[in-house]
Structures are given as C-alpha cells and as structure tokens.
Amino acid sequence: MATIKDKTVFVCTECGFDSPKWSGKCPSCGMWNTMVEKTIRADKPSATTTLRKSASGLKEDTPQPETLDRIETTEEPRIDMVDSELNRVLGGGLVQGSIVLLGGEPGIGKSTLILQTVMQLQGQKVLYVSGEESARQIKMRADRLAQDAQSRNNDLMVLCETSLENIYAQIKEVHPTIVVIDSIQTISSEYVESSAGSLTQVRECAASLLKFAKESGTPVLLIGHITKDGTIAGPKILEHIVDAVLQFEGDQHYLYRILRPIKNRFGSTSELGIYEMRENGLRQVSNPSELLLTDSHQGMSGVSIACTIEGVRPFLIEVQALASTAVYGTPQRSAIGFDVRRMNMLLAVLEKRVGFKLGQKDVFLNIAGGLKVSDPAIDLAVISAILSSSLDIAIDRTVCMTGEVGLSGEIRPVSRIEQRIAEAGKLGFERIIIPSANMHGLNTKKAGIEVVPVNKVEEAFKQLFS
16 A cells, blocks of 8 residues: 655645645735745545545544524623723633734734733633743743732743643643743644744644634633734734734834734624833723823914724824925925825815915824824814914814815715714813714714814814914
C-alpha cells in the first residue's frame, strides 16, 4: 500500500482562498503577495474517507439535526468584568465558553487593559499566559497598576510559556475560570511545521483554543498585534474563528483610547468604550463630552462644538479650524481626525453655494482630543469653524450644532437627534442648531435647550454670525 505524503497548499491571507500552486496575485480577491505556504498533514482523514465510512454503516459520534422550534434557548451566563466600559462593549459581561480577541497596534495599551481588569476580578481564578514578557516584568506592571494592593485578585496566576502543549498541561493542573493569552502571535504548536507568528501557527493555535473554550466552558481572552496593513499579525486572520473581536484604537501621543467591537456574537457592535491613559493605567471615561470640551477657547475664532455619535453613544467634540492666506502658490489642505476629501468637498460648497472665496487660503482642520470622527453630522460644525477662522469672528460658546451638509448647500437630517439634543442639554448648552427635517415628531419642550432648525447653510450662518 502506498504511503500518503503531506500535502502543500498556498493560502491567501486576505480571503482564505487556497491553491496548489503559488501565484503573485490571488485569483479570488486580486490582492498581491498574499499567498502563504501551508502544510496539510497526511494523518488527517479526508472528506472523501469520512463520507465513505459513514455510508458503510459505521457509527459516527456526530450531532443530529433538529427543527428550529425544538431548540431550547437560555440566556448566556456572563462574568462581570468589573470594568463598566468593557462590560458595555462585550454586551453585559464575558460569556462563559467564549473566545474574545483584543487587537490593536503595539504599545497602545492592550496588555495594560487586560491585566488591570483581571487583577480586579474577585472569586475568579485567572491564568495569565505571557509569551512576550517575563514574570518579573508583569509583576512590575501590576504594582504600577494596583492602586490598592489589598483588593488585588489573589487567584491571578502568571505563566511565561510559548508552547501550546505546555499551556494545556498547566491548565489541566490549575483549572482556571479565565485564560488570557498575551499574545497569540507568540504561541506555537509542535504539531505545526512553521515558526511562531506565521499564518499557519496563528490559525491552528486559535482554532485549538476555540475548541478548548467550547468543550470546557472556560472563556479565553486573546491579545493580538496588528501591522500597518492589517495582515498576518492581526485580527484579519482570526475574526472568523473567535466569538468577538475588539479593536483598541488611539494615538500614543494622546490620552484617549477607544475600545470598539468589530464583531460580537453575544452582543451589539454599536457600543463604544472610552478610556484615558494615565501613569497608573487606564481610567474609564463615563462622560467623554466633559473631557473633550475646554473653556480655553472662549472668545477665539475658528472653534465650534459638534454633537456626534460613535456607535450608539452621543458626545460633544471640539472642531478647530485655521484659514490663512496661502504662502505658496498652491494652498494647503490638511485635516487631523477628519476625512480631508470630505473637507475639500465642504470647502467647494462654501465657495459655490455661499460665495466665500477660500481658493487662495490654507485651511487646516483638527478634531480636539486626537479622535477620528467619520460621522457626517459634524459637517455643519466643520464649515462653521472654517468660516469663523476666515472671518475672525468667534462662535458663541453656548451654541452647538449637528447636521450633514449636501452639495447643494442644504442641511440634511441626522440620526438619533433626541440623544444628541439631550446630551447638549445635559452639558449646559443653551442652543443647538439642527436640520429642519429632524423637527417632525420631535418634542422640544422636554429638551431643556433651545432648538434652532435650519434648511440651508446660509440660515445656519445667520444664526451664528448675525
């Protein structure tokens, strides 16, 4: 009988397409240089062999199909993570038997977030597996994060190991209720013939940990790095395996971090968690509007307040603009935290529909706090800040605004207008400018703030600069 040899295939890291031959361009998704070699072991039974055994009448320990109305559902038991922001993003807590991937750029604070969270869990036996740091380094970080040593979780155990088989051996001895892997790129299995961090190792180790989580009911938290192009090292490979993918975003030069769910099988992907980075760790920001707004710009031009929504969470942000005479022949256009192409479109609307000549001026735009906002509802605040800087006229500090600007100069309606108005009233603003189309069915008496509806950009400017 002929021996069956190992099979080699080439898998695309972007779409998962496999081919027996290597090619520079993936035939499925069209991406270049994404085909990676993967070895399929010969001792694994093929699909044809499995079907042949089933057809021959052999007993197979497989689940039987059921009709949808006979399947019983119960609420998934969750573990309170103590951190209210993390609980909100997870959908109410960590589901038992789930596997969660926390992704982000190196140095953004992923390990800090997980370590300070599991240190606060009382009554939970946590196994923290580190493949990047030594036990002494983790202890030094824990001492820096722990404000009260007496309230620290005494059942937190640290294991510095990169072998998946050795990790399973320690799990069998310890019997933890939560397992943390920091990071998944450092873990390798001796049954996979490739180096740690490769596509094959990352995928096979994650699939093995998923099987362990489902069979034992023990939740697993994975920490994963992402590269600039988001391949191999990051959640792009693992997001179809894990139950939830959380993206930790932010700029290392700014204080604020955003925890955003990309995928969540046990909750909503519209929630958002906001943290502030400090010397002693991450602090939860329950009301980000109060921190993102400052009083230092009172009487200064080029500053407007916009009411935006990230996920389902409303908060107010400060939009800063500077318009000055171009020093060189070609005017500069620069935006931080906002799409520069959309800013150019809004500048064209100002010049064509309103009549303000900005073609010979440099325009710089900044969203305060280092946030990146994609909500089109801040369009009105953007053009108001630019016009305020160009005319050198300050906008009243008690006025905020929300509205999408169309190419014809109209103010288009925005979503969740009641939440935006309530947030502005809670922070003490006296007036809010909104699109007139949002006034249908809106009860302005309960808002506690004067609501000013506008149809065109010109009407909004009259309210701000008249």
